[in-house]
Amino acid sequence: GDSVTQMEGPVTLSEEAFLTINCTYTATGYPSLFWYVQYPGEGLQLLLKATKADDKGSNKGFEATYRKETTSFHLEKGSVQVSDSAVYFCALSGPAPTGGGNKLTFGTGTQLKVEL
Amino acid sequence: NAGVTQTPKFRILKIGQSMTLQCAQDMNHNYMYWYRQDPGMGLKLIYYSVGAGITDKGEVPNGYNVSRSTTEDFPLRLELAAPSQTSVYFCASSTGLGRTYEQYFGPGTRLTVT
Numbered sequence: 001g002d003s004v005t006q007m008e009g010p011v012t013l014s015e016e017a018f019l020t021i022n023c024t025y026t027a028t029g030y031p032s033l034f035w036y037v038q039y040p041g042e043g044l045q046l047l048l049k050a051t052k053a054d055d056k057g058s059n060k061g062f063e064a065t066y067r068k069e070t071t072s073f074h075l076e077k078g079s080v081q082v083s084d085s086a087v088y089f090c091a092l093s094g095p096a097p098t099g100g101g102n103k104l105t106f107g108t109g110t111q112l113k114v115e116l
Numbered sequence: 117n118a119g120v121t122q123t124p125k126f127r128i129l130k131i132g133q134s135m136t137l138q139c140a141q142d143m144n145h146n147y148m149y150w151y152r153q154d155p156g157m158g159l160k161l162i163y164y165s166v167g168a169g170i171t172d173k174g175e176v177p178n179g180y181n182v183s184r185s186t187t188e189d190f191p192l193r194l195e196l197a198a199p200s201q202t203s204v205y206f207c208a209s210s211t212g213l214g215r216t217y218e219q220y221f222g223p224g225t226r227l228t229v230t
Contacts, residue, residue: 004158034218043120043206043221044159089158093217103149103174104219106158 002027002094006107009087013080013114021075021110023064023090031092033057033066033073034104038087047075047088080114087111117142120222122207128228129197137192137225139207147210148190149219150174150182152203159206165190197229 007022025033032051036044048057053068062077073090090107123138141148146167151159151174161174165184179201181193190209194201204226208219 036221041223043223044208045221046218049218091158103161103164104159108156108158 002031002092002105004090004092004105004107006088006090006110008108009111011110011112013112015082015114015116016079017114019075019077019080019084019112021088021090021112023073023075023107025071025073025090025092027071027092027094027105029094031094033064034091034093035062035064035073035075036089036091036106038089038109040086044089080112082114082116085112085114119143120207120209120220122205122222122225124225125223126226128230129194131197131199131229133197134193134195135197135227137194137205137207137227139190139192139222140188141190141207141209141220142188143209143211143220144187145209145211145220146187147212147217148184149208149210150180150190150192151206151208152176152201153206153224154203162192162205194227199229201227202229203227 003026034049035047037047038044048059050057050066056065064075087109089109091104120141149164150162160176163182165171204224207222210217210219
């Protein structure tokens with residue numbers, strides 16, 4: 001079945017440091033790939049997405065490129081801020097178990113802490 | 117728009133009790149989902165619905181029931197609560213079921229069963 005593997009956290013960085021959170025996936029067919037972010041006490045929000053190979057998703061200074069050859073979708077940001085502290089989830093969209101349609105398969109999440 | 121709302125925010129249940137987690141969305145989305153998030157794990161799909169009157173099982177449906185009588189509401193029922201159901205529950209909705217569609221999440225309900 002589909003699966004997503006992302007690097008374990010927590011990741012602790014100083015403000016303005018470069019961020020990479022690794023994500024690799026296993027899926028049949030051609031999934032879409034997503035990064036969701038969860039701020040403390042809140043639900044998940046879509047950060048960015050890519051729907052086909054070599055697409056680059058970007059938002060709020062974050063970027064990720066859909067690499068089919070390495071089955072990866074690593075999240076990067078050039079200069080993190082304290083306000084970026086959150087849990088980041090990589091996810092793919094694949095077939096739902098029953099009833100047709102698609103479902104999201106999530107990685108375990110990576111907590112990012114950014115310090116001054 | 118309020119988006120996706122969930123009540124309650126927190127709840128403590130005793131083993132064997134039952135309760136209903138409420139979820140509502142005001143975006144006129146046909147598709148709604150229930151997930152659970154266990155510590156250190158990703159989200160697991162419990163049930164989903166493609167429209168009023170239609171529901172389907174996800175990966176971990178045992179111990180739960182759902183109904184969808186209106187487009188807006190998608191309650192999740194726990195019968196005979198067990199400690200294994202201690203988790204954070206998220207409701208989500210989307211405009212489509214296709215692989216490119218974004219899901220919008222509620223703030224979650226933290227449930228403890230003791």
